[in-house]
Amino acid sequence: MIHALVVILGLQLAGELLARSLGLPVPGPVLGLALLVALLVAAPPLAGLLRPTAGVILAHLSLLFVPAGVGVIGHLERLGAEAVPLALALILSTVLAIAAGALTFAALARRQDGPDA
Numbered sequence: 001m002i003h004a005l006v007v008i009l010g011l012q013l014a015g016e017l018l019a020r021s022l023g024l025p026v027p028g029p030v031l032g033l034a035l036l037v038a039l040l041v042a043a044p045p046l047a048g049l050l051r052p053t054a055g056v057i058l059a060h061l062s063l064l065f066v067p068a069g070v071g072v073i074g075h076l077e078r079l080g081a082e083a084v085p086l087a088l089a090l091i092l093s094t095v096l097a098i099a100a101g102a103l104t105f106a107a108l109a110r111r112q113d114g115p116d117a
Helices: 002-022 028-042 046-059 061-074 076-081 083-113
Strands: none
Touching: 002 028, 002 046, 028 046, 046 061, 061 076, 076 083
């Protein structure tokens, strides 16, 4: 388990270092995740090492939302003052995400059916 945590946290750190040193507009953990995916593709046996630890982390994923919830409660007055723009941003981003997913699905379905269909 320690070795798996070292790999996971090391890749997160590497992603953070890449993002900050290159000035990329991508969060470090996202780059770390991309590095993890590349590493798993390059070395498939590594998945066996990471699977048990990843399972434990995923089983307790809800605990990671506690700090975000505390932050929301700590800023309720500010959220109340900016409720309308926040609600509009949430609704618009949800609609756009659903539309992007639907359009992507439709494009891939057409591509899979081929030009003869």
